[in-house]
Amino acid sequence: MTYQQPPVPQWPSVPSGEQQPAQHWPAPSGEQQQPAQQHWPSAPSGQQPPVPQWPVTHPAGVQPPAAPPAAGQPAAGPRPVNYPPPVRVEIVPGTPYGLAVLGAPKTASGVAASALVAGVGSVLVSLVVWCFGLAGSQQGWGGLVAGAFAVLSILLGAAGVLLGWLGIRQIRLAAGNLTGRGVAIAGLVCGAVGLVLAAIGLITAIALSAG
Incomplete structure (x- = not known):
């Protein structure tokens, strides 16, 4: 038996600038035909074909590097403290360095604020003494x-x-680290005024009720 060569296919002429399609020969009988090769589209002349971008994987426990901050955004990190x-400044002996001692911020005296609250409350209650003393003088219950x-x-x-005096003394001993001397004085004065008004109002109410 003689083997005959299969006829060669005749392809039409291809215009200039285009790629000629690949020729596929028929496989002999009894053999499995291989799949045709895939042909990617050719890039235009003068341009490089695109390179496929594969996702980058990092090993377990390794953090990917942080992206640089965009233009106009502050960089992450600790902010400077003013x-x-x-x-x-105390110079450390034997070294060119020194120890800077910063001043503590000034705070308001709580004793002075308490003195002002007590003094204002005393004045308000002394007014109530006068009101009840005058209103109940005719019925006899005013006193x-x-x-x-x-x-x-x-x-x-x-x-x-008392709190006003203690507040003034505390502020004086603090050497400028406490504020509120005026508040302490105002509390001391209000407390004294309320005390005097209450005492005079009580004496007046008793005298009017008895008379």
């Missing part, structure tokens, strides 16, 4: 009710005077 000027409020006003006035 410290106040040091009060004094009793005014006396109850007078005790409260006197206690608040004494507390305002």
